Amino acid sequence: MSVVGPLSRRCWRLLLLIVVSVLPGLAACAPMDVAPVRTPTPPQVIREPSRAGGKLVYGLTLSPSGIDPHINASAELGIPLTSVYDTLIYRIPGSTPNDGKQFVAGLAESWDMSDDGLTYTFRLRRDVTFHDGTPFNAEAVRANLERIVNPDTQSQKAIFLLGPFASVEVIDEYTVAMHLSAPYAPLLDGLAQVYLGMASPTALARWGVDYQFHQVGTGPFKFVEYVPNDHLTLIRNDDYNWGPALYDHAGPAYLDEIEFRFFADPAGRAFALEAGDAGVMGELPPFDAARLRQDDRFGIMPVAIPGQPLGLMLNTRRPPLDDGRVRQALLLATDRATITQAIFGGESSPAYGPLTAVTFGYDPLLAQRYPYSRDEAAALLKEAGWSDADGDGVRERDGQPLILDAILMTWGSVPEVAQLVQSQWAQVGVALRTETLTYPAALQAAREGNYHIIPQNFSGSDPDLLWAYYYSNQPFNWSKVSDTTLDNLLDKGRNTPDPAQRAELYAQAQQLIMELALLIPIRDPVNLNAASARVAGLHFDAHGWFPLLHDVYVREQ
């Protein structure tokens, strides 16, 4: 693994190119003031004093229940906390397997991996202090990792990002080694996530289980207070001078204060922005975003989310979906472009595989598979023995009608998607029965296998997330697939450190998943952010959900 120093001029051009290429939506929404216009200046530009000051109200959707990044799992918690914590390394937004590198230095100046892939050694910055004055060093890293893996912590996400973590070793004051029990290529991706952000050991020890309300990191903003369902406040860390090269400028952030507020009602989010109750708003409904695009007081900033698309998982154990031809027919009979346009207003793209197009290792060839074709779908169904002999519009075989059961959940416009799917499948003689359940109830039904179709949409920035959802006998393997070739590919992808080789393995895995027709991908999720035209410098990290607020400033009116 390469040692990472300050970014060279060439790397910066590359970075610029990547940023520009992954945010194509930005070009389309001129005149747009919030677009992250990048100037190709080498390393980081000097802080512009005239931009300093001001307060930003940032609208979130849900109040996270539990915001300890080491314990809780929600994406919502990462939106504010990305500004409170630094991570050892950072993932470059939009980096692809063919780029020279995918990560830049954070709290670790450089790192390397042992030849057996079992030990990662990090050399840490020496100039970093936590917001409470505690020095950042190897002991601090050890305290953080040991807290996360302690079973009493009941970590819901961070511990899983560490994979087969075995132990942490302090080599000297600024060198720390992590030992694994098996090679684990996604480790670096995990270390670049806020869930593995470095917290002050002093504060962790002092507050224990109540740490979530007294968080102390090393990031550009300090945690002031969190009142659930009401607000979460951060103020600038004036000592901050160790930002990663992802940030546009060096030194402290611009804003004096950021207040995060929660807007659970999607219908009211655009209004809150228009009434001036918030300067930035996440997750606008697509049609509100389209309306605000026409208003030059606001800018729309769509961010494509890496991970899995909104997709319908097909239960391969339950007849008639145990027949691959029927599953393939369903894929062919689903007009994803129409669904995406009708429900998501063209703000996001149709999905073609088990990973979204901005996910590391996405295979673009998948877009050519299963083009919408009712004729081909009908032919496959007929070949599988399903035909509509009695003319009632629903095919049958041996007297059994072709009726499929879908479990729905209320998130992600799933009920609307299901309605369109239902009408499209009816045209090829497949009937769809739906039942809407709460999330825990749907999870139970999924475990028990009482469905033909169930929606799914878990985000993540490393393709290894396929492991949990497609590997044999894993609890969230909702297609119930058990395929040794697929298992082998997913195992190898997990154990192979080389990014290009990994990408090749995951390309094969994605092709196989679609060959087996384990899911019907519907659309690639997009986080539709909107901001007041006065808000400048907003950009997002590689995980799509998390804003980099260090560079944000508020323009004079």
Added chain:
Amino acid sequence: MIIYVIRRMLAALAVLWGVASVAFLLLHVLPGDPAEAILAGSGASSAEIAQIRRQLGLADPLLVQYGRYLLNTLEGDLGRSFFSNRPVMLTIVEQLPSTLELATAALAVAVALGLSLGILAALRAGAWIDRAVMGVAVLGVSVPVFWSGLLLIWIFSVSLNWLPATGTGGWQHLVMPAAVLGLVGAGPIARLVRASLLTVLRTDYIILARAKGLPEAIVVGRHALRNAIIPSIALIGLQAGFLLGGTVVTEVVFARPGLGRLVIDAILWKDLPIVQGVVLLIAAIYVVINLSVDLVSLALDPRLRQ
């Protein structure tokens, strides 16, 4: 009187025990495993899910869980949220003031609006103003808060810029939520006040009062209204409880903190300790309100004291 109050309080305790037990059982009967919901997005293994389930105490037999829950509740310990790991009591105490503020303001709007509209309609029974008032009452009950709330936000915040659209703070933040929710509560009160006032106005003693030549304001205000209001007291008590529950949607529309949002999220995610705690609290508030309503009626209506 004292014996009556003591008897009522003992009954209230029994009610609370019943509510706590039913809430516990219903929640556990609902499908879904909170441990699974906590870990689904992380792709945990079955063993890891089982470990969290044990740590949350969900692996024990139901009876053991029930006994533990009752004992802890008696000691005043409502447990910790499965998801936030924060004490339930603290979580409720944090969210309750905002909900009480909204419910109280909405109740004030409902009572003021309901009484005045009801009286107005009764005095002008059959006239266009009566029909208009009753139309407003029906509208108030039937228009959903998520629509009327957004409409008000659009008019008064986005277009006129008079009031803040969302959040809490000064009285300005309370105007629209209280109006929207209060309108819902005002409808039934107005209808009942109108009906009972009409009945009372036809009784002999009112005819006598009028025959004596008393001014209409005294006939209605002092003589008629006193009797007409009694059925409304019970209704206002019920409305208070209803408004407390009705804050859910209002809180979401106006992005206010509060118990409503807390409990909805908790039900959807099966955060059992939170739901149990809030249900118990709401039941306790209901019981207290009911008791107060009965005591007020007792004070106002001498016939009940016999």
